[in-house]
Amino acid sequence: MGIRFIAVVLLVFLGFYLFKKYRKPSSVTEQQPSSNKMVACSTCKTHIPEDEAIMQDGKIYCSKECL
Numbered sequence: 001m002g003i004r005f006i007a008v009v010l011l012v013f014l015g016f017y018l019f020k021k022y023r024k025p026s027s028v029t030e031q032q033p034s035s036n037k038m039v040a041c042s043t044c045k046t047h048i049p050e051d052e053a054i055m056q057d058g059k060i061y062c063s064k065e066c067l
């Protein structure tokens, strides 16, 4: 164990940190427009993702029970 080992460990951590830092914003901006849009159920007012909602006669329902 010497100063070289510590330097290598620090470089690996720095590389991993920078990798995560530059990866994160791109993945977040890619996910936001397509999904995560919340809609309210017409019956129970529960907020659910739009892609899981059931649309019927212009109203939004969270599940078949609320239809």
Ligand SMILES: [Zn+2]
Pocket (backbone or CB within 6 Å): 041, 042, 043, 044, 045, 046, 061, 062, 063, 066
């Ligand atoms: Zn509901």
